[in-house]
Amino acid sequence: MEVSPELDAIDRRILRALQQDARLTYEALAAQAGLSASAALRRVHRLEEAGIIGAYVVLVPPERVGLHLTAYINVRLEKQADNSQRNPRELFRAAVQAWPEVVECAALTGEMDYLLRVLVQDMQHYARFIDDTLLKHPCVKDCKTSFVLERLKNTTAMPV
Incomplete structure (x- = not known):
């Protein structure tokens, strides 16, 4: 069984923000997460590599x-x-x-x-x-x- 990394409060803010709008710029995401844009980018890449972010999709009613x-x-x-x-x-x-x-x-x-x-x-x-x-x-x-x-x-x- 694959073990996922622990999610801290910042990871959770990033995930909540991206689930609302996956097209956020890294600057906007960083502002919501309380990080710099480069730190937000690193966090997102880590979440993608861990499989926590599985895909970015378009939702069609x-x-x-x-x-x-x-x-x-x-x-x-x-x-x-x-x-x-x-x-x-x-x-x-x-x-x-x-x-x-x-x-x-x-x-x-x-x-x-x-x-x-x-x-x-x-x-x-x-x-x-x-x-x-x-x-x-x-x-x-x-x-x-x-x-x-x-x-x-x-x-x-x-x-x-």
Whole structure:
């Protein structure tokens, strides 16, 4: 297991600021962190090298690109795959990577095996995904879907 370096108060201020706006200049970031720009740059590089800062991304509201329906799908797999040398979990994990509608997949404990967060245009798009993709996967035994009616909180920021 990889050990992350201890985060001090300055590191946490830097992370909070960058999570709010990753396009901050080093001068602006330094002002928020109480450092010089060169010290802020060194801290950011250290956080990147340690893997604490994993990526800089653009957040796109799904509705702005025509993805108006969010579904959470609980998936249960068959315990054995037919005519396969790989186990159902390996087959499913590989397949889900290729499905663009799935924006998040988590392995679960309990009755179901996986939870998918799926973004689609509308109910017809959802039905096509279920019928033509998910339920056609040879390892999928069952699925149960819940649709998002209203998003009360949506953040990518970690509580640092």
